[in-house]
Amino acid sequence: MDKNFNIVIAGVGGQGVITLVQLIAEAAFAEGYDVKTSELHGLSQRGGSVETHVRFGKKVWSPLISEGEADLIISLELAETLRKLRYANKNTKFVINGYFFPYPEGLSEEEITGIIGREIKQEKRIVPASKVCQEKLEKEVVSTSYLLGYCVSNELIPLKKESVLKAMENLFPEKYLELNKKAFELVWEN
Amino acid sequence: MKKILLGNEAIVQGALESGVQYVSAYPGTPSSEIGIVFGKIAQKHGIYFEFAVNEKTAMESAIGSSYSGLKTLVSMKNFGLNVALDAFLPFVYTGAKGATVIVVADDPSCHSSGQSEENSRGFADLAHVPILEPQDAQEAKDFTILAFKLSEKYSVPVILRTTTRVAHQRMPVEIGIINIENKKGEFVKNKNKFVTMPPRVLEMKGELLKKLETMKKDSEKLALISRGKGKLGIITSGVANLHVTEVLRKNNLNIPVLKIGMFNPLPEKKILSFVSDMKEVLIAEELEGFIEKKVKEIAGCKLKIYGKDLLPEIGELSNEKIALALGKLVKKKLFVKRTEKDLKIPLRYPRLCQGCPYWIVFSAIKKMAPEGTIFGGDIGCYMLAGFAPHEIQDYLLSMGSSIGVGHGINKAGGQKVIALIGDSTFFHAGIPALINSVYNKSDLLIFVLDNRITAMTGHQPNPGMGLTGTGESAKEIKIEDIAKACGAENVKTVDPVNMQELQDAIRDFINKKGTSVIVSRRICAYYERKLKKNI
Ligand SMILES: Cc1ncc(C[n+]2csc(CCOP(=O)(O)OP(=O)(O)O)c2C)c(N)n1
Ligand code: SF4
Numbered sequence: 086m087d088k089n090f091n092i093v094i095a096g097v098g099g100q101g102v103i104t105l106v107q108l109i110a111e112a113a114f115a116e117g118y119d120v121k122t123s124e125l126h127g128l129s130q131r132g133g134s135v136e137t138h139v140r141f142g143k144k145v146w147s148p149l150i151s152e153g154e155a156d157l158i159i160s161l162e163l164a165e166t167l168r169k170l171r172y173a174n175k176n177t178k179f180v181i182n183g184y185f186f187p188y189p190e191g192l193s194e195e196e197i198t199g200i201i202g203r204e205i206k207q208e209k210r211i212v213p214a215s216k217v218c219q220e221k222l223e224k225e226v227v228s229t230s231y232l233l234g235y236c237v238s239n240e241l242i243p244l245k246k247e248s249v250l251k252a253m254e255n256l257f258p259e260k261y262l263e264l265n266k267k268a269f270e271l272v273w274e275n
Numbered sequence: 276m277k278k279i280l281l282g283n284e285a286i287v288q289g290a291l292e293s294g295v296q297y298v299s300a301y302p303g304t305p306s307s308e309i310g311i312v313f314g315k316i317a318q319k320h321g322i323y324f325e326f327a328v329n330e331k332t333a334m335e336s337a338i339g340s341s342y343s344g345l346k347t348l349v350s351m352k353n354f355g356l357n358v359a360l361d362a363f364l365p366f367v368y369t370g371a372k373g374a375t376v377i378v379v380a381d382d383p384s385c386h387s388s389g390q391s392e393e394n395s396r397g398f399a400d401l402a403h404v405p406i407l408e409p410q411d412a413q414e415a416k417d418f419t420i421l422a423f424k425l426s427e428k429y430s431v432p433v434i435l436r437t438t439t440r441v442a443h444q445r446m447p448v449e450i451g452i453i454n455i456e457n458k459k460g461e462f463v464k465n466k467n468k469f470v471t472m473p474p475r476v477l478e479m480k481g482e483l484l485k486k487l488e489t490m491k492k493d494s495e496k497l498a499l500i501s502r503g504k505g506k507l508g509i510i511t512s513g514v515a516n517l518h519v520t521e522v523l524r525k526n527n528l529n530i531p532v533l534k535i536g537m538f539n540p541l542p543e544k545k546i547l548s549f550v551s552d553m554k555e556v557l558i559a560e561e562l563e564g565f566i567e568k569k570v571k572e573i574a575g576c577k578l579k580i581y582g583k584d585l586l587p588e589i590g591e592l593s594n595e596k597i598a599l600a601l602g603k604l605v606k607k608k609l610f611v612k613r614t615e616k617d618l619k620i621p622l623r624y625p626r627l628c629q630g631c632p633y634w635i636v637f638s639a640i641k642k643m644a645p646e647g648t649i650f651g652g653d654i655g656c657y658m659l660a661g662f663a664p665h666e667i668q669d670y671l672l673s674m675g676s677s678i679g680v681g682h683g684i685n686k687a688g689g690q691k692v693i694a695l696i697g698d699s700t701f702f703h704a705g706i707p708a709l710i711n712s713v714y715n716k717s718d719l720l721i722f723v724l725d726n727r728i729t730a731m732t733g734h735q736p737n738p739g740m741g742l743t744g745t746g747e748s749a750k751e752i753k754i755e756d757i758a759k760a761c762g763a764e765n766v767k768t769v770d771p772v773n774m775q776e777l778q779d780a781i782r783d784f785i786n787k788k789g790t791s792v793i794v795s796r797r798i799c800a801y802y803e804r805k806l807k808k809n810i
Contacts (some may be wrong), residue, residue, distance in 0.1 A: 091277055093665075097623065098625060099628075104444070105701075107279075107445070111279055114277075114279050114447055119445060119446075119447065120279065120445070120446060121411070121444060121445065121446045122445040122446075123440055123443065123444050123445050124445075125386050125387065125439065125443060126304055126305065126307070126443055126733070127309075131625035131626060131627070131628065131656065132623075132625050132626045132678075133624055133625035134622070134623045136427065143345070145446075145515040145789055146517045146518075146520040146521040146524065147520070147521040147593075147594050148411070148440055148514070148517065149440070149518070149593055149594060151521070151593070151594040151595055151598075151610075152595055152610075152612075152613065153613065160637040164620060164623070165623075166697045167618050168620060168621045170615060170618075171613070171615050188621075188623045188626070189624075189626075189663055189664070190621045190623050190663075191620075191623065192620065192621065197620075199431075199620055200620075202617070206619065233379070265614050275572065
């Protein structure tokens, strides 16, 4: 990999954005890459918009991804995707959780999906992660692990399944580990 | 061995490797994880840790430890240093006995700070305090270790100044050996060292200025030059250096860079020699142009110095901002701002969690407050009172100000004020303001939102809830008892789920003379869920 791989992860506070950042960072590090992440803690977690950056490659300098330089944009919520378009170029891929979290004075789900359809010309996949996890595992909270599985199995993130599983073992406390592993591996089962 | 660490975790690691023995903190984003991590691991390592009531007491606690010869660290966010300043300035004069590092976390762009975009580097000249500025998590660790060494060598406290993009940045960090000597501190009386009074205090100032003068050579060592070609150079510090490097590499630009590691004292010789064969230099520093001013002072007028004319003084720097500025100097388009279509996606503001007790309190206040009531806001989750659907926040400044300023408004024009304040904030800075209101006879209604925790900064314990920073049980200090002891005329404690009782209390107190205090006590819903999960 010559160039660093840049991932912008968006979501709503409380969705587990930072855990996702940590998993990717640990997995990339285990594969021998240099890694940097940037995240925000604090009030942004209380249901506000959250944006984080993960970069890995031979050598990473800035913790921030420049506009137009994301390789992948993962959004854990439909509307949040639309706040990250400035990071995209024509080759950027989008993985979007088909989950809608309404908020006061926000647009409707139909309006948002309409705009996503119109404005994002790049390769985009709307994945019903929250729904699948609710149905198959009865736990929506592990949808981030499912989405990560989706990205890895579809080779949207150049990381190995085993590295992510190892990262999960290092990061999750025992009682959450099995469920998250299950969610992560769901994609391969289908 | 390397491990991925958050900047703040790297600071903890650096402190452990330096043999820290005593740590105090008051939470504040982006510094909070330092206290949280120490709270978890201190006992295991035989380190003393406390969450103090506020930053001044955290600082004083650290000073006591330092005077007793222990290796000490104290951590806070930028505003905390303002609170601690009164004790801090003389401490720098007396100097540290046990090596002492003060972590101060700034938040350019105010990601998690409402009050001001404070740049703590401004304290350099005021306090004559050495300041180190790491650029990433690895340096956060290395500079913590260096700060302890410098503090030991010069007997002076050293500030480690971080910013959000350093404190909340993760990267692989080299892990070293932890070596903590578990010993008791001992305060050995020495008036000459610990008592600041004229004329001694002026001598102390002289000694301090001398220390700083000698420290310049350490600053010189820490200033690193990346060689390059041409008559244009860049001087930078902190995370801005990473943005600069990013832009230079990406565009294959071979411009010399001087990276400053120690902001105070500045490496004047290195700066001078760096600029000596330059025609132009760009100073890439975040917020106010302190380095720029200094370079202008020492470099003479032949050099063309760019800084705040090309880079903003407001908001953090980024790759894009550096590329734009540098592009103007190398006369190339390094970054093209794309005109993005405004999709008109309304902003998503943070909001109270589901089940948050404040929902009920805010609606009761809104319902019961007479027309024209002024609502005083304070710092914590309840700042969200300012947003829809609540919209009960008419002023907001700094911790404790809801009461202090409310008193002033009431005295100035007799308007009715309801001041909202959280439990942690009440202990932090609300009590003197409450006493002032009683003493100077204003008619104020103070609402203490006691949710049994310091919620907004990530749920740290406080003196009202019976636990210390390491999770040991502690005396539970009751806010209503304090209010009564301070002489508040009317004091009542309610559980806000008893809506009727809550509303009656507001109706009853709102027109009473004197200072009234309602303590609304119900646990933070988020914290409660967290507690249940751990069981
Ligand atoms: C001087 C200072 N120190 C620290 C902070 C960071 N800070 C923001 S909110 C808060 C605590 C709020 O706790 P509390 O008053 O109990 O309200 P809650 O969040 O629990 O509602 C702190 C410490 C600050 N803004 N100013
Ligand atoms: S963290 Fe606690 S106090 Fe803050 S909004 Fe959530 S429930 Fe309310």
